[in-house]
Amino acid sequence: GAVVSQHPSRVICKSGTSVKIECRSLDFQATTMFWYRQFPKQSLMLMATSNEGSKATYEQGVEKDKFLINHASLTLSTLTVTSAHPEDSSFYICSARDSGGALRPLHFGNGTRLTVT
Amino acid sequence: DQQVKQNSPSLSVQEGRISILNCDYTNSMFDYFLWYKKYPAEGPTFLISISSIKDKNEDGRFTVFLNKSAKHLSLHIVPSQPGDSAVYFCAAISGTSYGKLTFGQGTILTVHP
Numbered sequence: 266g267a268v269v270s271q272h273p274s275r276v277i278c279k280s281g282t283s284v285k286i287e288c289r290s291l292d293f294q295a296t297t298m299f300w301y302r303q304f305p306k307q308s309l310m311l312m313a314t315s316n317e318g319s320k321a322t323y324e325q326g327v328e329k330d331k332f333l334i335n336h337a338s339l340t341l342s343t344l345t346v347t348s349a350h351p352e353d354s355s356f357y358i359c360s361a362r363d364s365g366g367a368l369r370p371l372h373f374g375n376g377t378r379l380t381v382t
Numbered sequence: 383d384q385q386v387k388q389n390s391p392s393l394s395v396q397e398g399r400i401s402i403l404n405c406d407y408t409n410s411m412f413d414y415f416l417w418y419k420k421y422p423a424e425g426p427t428f429l430i431s432i433s434s435i436k437d438k439n440e441d442g443r444f445t446v447f448l449n450k451s452a453k454h455l456s457l458h459i460v461p462s463q464p465g466d467s468a469v470y471f472c473a474a475i476s477g478t479s480y481g482k483l484t485f486g487q488g489t490i491l492t493v494h495p
Contacts, residue, residue, distance in 0.1 A: 308471070
């Protein structure tokens with residue numbers, strides 16, 4: 266079945282540095298990928314929709330300059346957390362949908378646990 | 383504004399019995415609903431879905447029921463197995479949102495042997 270690979274699975278960084286998270290669709294092409302964030306004991310919250318070859322669409326309240334998204338190819342989207350602060354510590358998950366339309370289930374990566382010290 | 387709500391943070395069930403996980407939604411534009419299962423340190427895995435034109439969808443031990451008038455859906459697992467222990471998220475899509483999922487908070491299911 267379709268697989269989405271996310272890397273790294275866990276990262277610890279110092280405050281003020283930037284962290285890049287990669288999301289790859291391994292056996293299908295994904296024109297659209299979604300980035301979610303999960304706080305402890307809370308739901309997955311959509312941060313942005315990543316569109317191949319064009320600008321990402323950010324949800325209300327998500328700083329586009331802080332969370333840079335690049336979807337340079339049909340199999341890779343990256344999320345860069347710039348000038349990270351401790352409040353950015355969270356679980357970030359990407360997802361993608363293979364061809365077939367908007368009702369096809371999303372396939373999720375295994376997530377990235379970011380800890381900013 | 384929590385448009386999809388799972389009001390039970392946790393559920394404990396004996397092996398072999400039925401597990402019933404509930405989900406309520408407020409947005410009447412939602413027309414497709416999904417259940418995801420999540421283990422710790424892993425991403426959610428798709429389980430089962432239902433379109434708003436149906437009121438029931440069954441797949442093996444898993445059945446999802448949709449009551450549109452009540453804006454309520456439920457996931458039934460029969461019989462429950464210890465391997466079913468995980469966090470279960472319901473999610474919803476509206477036709478105008480191009481596939482953006484709105485998730486509930488999740489319910490932790492524990493199935494005891």
